[in-house]
Amino acid sequence: MDKQMPKEFYELLENIQAIDFVLVELTLYLDTHPNDYIAIQQFNECAKQSKLLKKQYEKSYGPLRQYGESYSGYPWNWGDAPWPWQV
Structure with a gap:
């Protein structure tokens, strides 16, 4: 699947990856x-930012996380947006 997504999609995904990398390191x-x-304060602030970015992503492009961390629209929309490894 090679969907071409808007520039904002890639920027948002990159921001999510960057903040999640910071969370792993912290x-x-x-x-x-x-x-x-x-460091605990930094971790908590980054965790909040990560949640906000993921919420923004899902609002614009669909579900991002599995196992109940993300909701599906109707009809089931897990196949709509490209997965992060597909872009």
Whole structure:
């Protein structure tokens, strides 16, 4: 499947990937530095930003996450938008 999506689609997807990368790195850091208050604040702020970006993506382009993390429209619309690995 090679759908050409608008420029905003790719920008939003890149922003989601970037913030989720930061969350992975902060998680690894906090595993060894559990009392770093500033890192915890950064993690919580990034988690909030990640949720907002994913909500924006799903509003514009359809479901992004599986296992009940994303809702489907009617009819079932998981096949509508290209998956992130398809772009």
